[in-house]
Amino acid sequence: MAKSMQKIKEAIVELDLDTIQDLVQAGLEDGLDPWEIVKGGMGDGMVEVGKRFDEGEYYLADLILAGEVMKEGMVLLEDKIESGAMGKKGTIVVATVKGDIHDIGKNIVGMLLSAADFKVIDVGVDVDEKIIVDAVKENNADALGLSVLLTTMIGGIKDTVDALKEAGLRDKVKIAIGGACTSEKLAKEMEVDAYGEDAVQSVKIFEKLIAN
Ligand code: B12
Known part of the structure; x- marks a missing residue:
């Protein structure tokens, strides 16, 4: 791993809110790819933070801070990853399901979809299925990412699928799920169209999904 990338990862792991932006800036000046910084630098750091939480070394307050450090680092990268988004490939609603407030992964997925020329409607976190159905309907969305x-x-996945069925929209919208507790197996169980491991x-x- 390049030295500047390693430092970015360490800043996340060490919860260093004060230096993250300078380190990301230095990484960009070193020629690191913005997406690699998100995935390889900050993303790897978050995985390590998760491990420390599992092992009892980090507490909830540390997780919150890690999330803040990641968001601070993203500030310099968002424009670079988002450039050129015209929404030509279709419209995708993204949301984190009801009861769940994790949004870092969803935001990265939204950013990359935008960069790949999808129009992305982000309805946020802890989203009730009715709001998701309304967003799909109002935006005539081709797909939904949960x-x-x-x-x-x-x-919350099943509730959303059921609500889409009830609204007569299930056949019109493709659904993919992702996030730490999801899997290919869960996607089948929940009757959604796909599972995605990363952004x-x-x-x-x-x-x-949209081409088919
Ligand atoms: C940061 C964090 C928090 C932060 C969230 C900050 C934020 N703004 O998001 C805070 C501190 C708020 C938090 C709170 C809690 N957390 Co938390 N958190 C994490 C942590 C450490 C990292 C998550 C993260 O951001 N990862 C980095 C991103 C980039 O990765 P990602 O989310 O996986 O997303 C990638 C892929 O999964 C995929 N993806 C994600 N979404 C989607 C969607 C689609 C459609 C697709 C295709 C792909 C895709 O692409 C993304 C980018 O590549 C994880 C540990 C872990 N290993 O996941 C625990 C973790 C998820 N949290 C956990 C828990 C238990 C909680 C709390 C309940 C703790 C508590 N006791 O209160 C609360 C929940 C509050 C709530 N109601 O939601 C558990 C969940 C266990 C479980 N299986 O249920 C974990 C796994 C930690 C652990 N090992 O115990 N947390």
């Missing part, structure tokens, strides 16, 4: 990190909240994959998945 983010779920909490195992206790996976029911790069999510672009390929939505391209394929």
Whole structure:
């Protein structure tokens, strides 16, 4: 790993809100790819933060701070990743399901989809299925991306699928899920069209789903 990338990862792991922007700026000046900084630098850092939380070394307050550090770092990258978004490939609604407030992964997925020329309607976190259905309807969306990190909240996927069925929209909208507690198996169980492991994959998945 390049030295500047390593430093960015360390700033996330060490919860260093004060230096993250300078380090991201230095990384960009070193020629690092913005997306690689998100995925390889900050993303890897978040994985390490998650491990430390699992092992009892970090507490909830540390997780909150890690989320803040990641967001601070993203400020310098958003424009660079988003450039050229025209929405030519279709419209995708993205949301984190009801009861779940994790949004870092969803935001990255939204950013990359935008960069890949999809129009992205982000309805936020902890979103009730009725709001998701309204967003799909109002925007005549081609697809829906649901983010779920909490195992206790996976029911939000089924509730959304059922609400779309009730509104007569299920056949018109392709659905993909992603986030730490999701899997290929869960996608089948929830009767959605795809599971995406990361944001790069999510672009390929939505391209394929919308083309079919
Ligand atoms: C940061 C964090 C927080 C922050 C969130 C800040 C924010 N603004 O999002 C805060 C502190 C608020 C938080 C709170 C909680 N958290 Co938390 N959190 C995390 C942590 C450490 C990192 C998540 C993250 O941002 N990762 C980085 C991003 C880039 O990765 P990602 O989300 O996986 O997204 C990528 C892919 O999954 C995919 N993807 C994501 N969404 C989608 C959607 C689609 C459509 C597609 C195709 C792909 C896709 O692409 C993304 C980019 O590549 C994880 C640990 C982990 N390993 O995930 C725990 C974790 C998710 N949290 C956990 C828990 C338990 C909680 C709390 C319940 C803690 C508590 N006791 O209160 C609360 C929940 C509050 C709530 N109601 O939601 C557990 C969940 C366990 C489980 N399986 O249910 C985890 C796994 C930690 C653990 N090991 O216990 N958390």
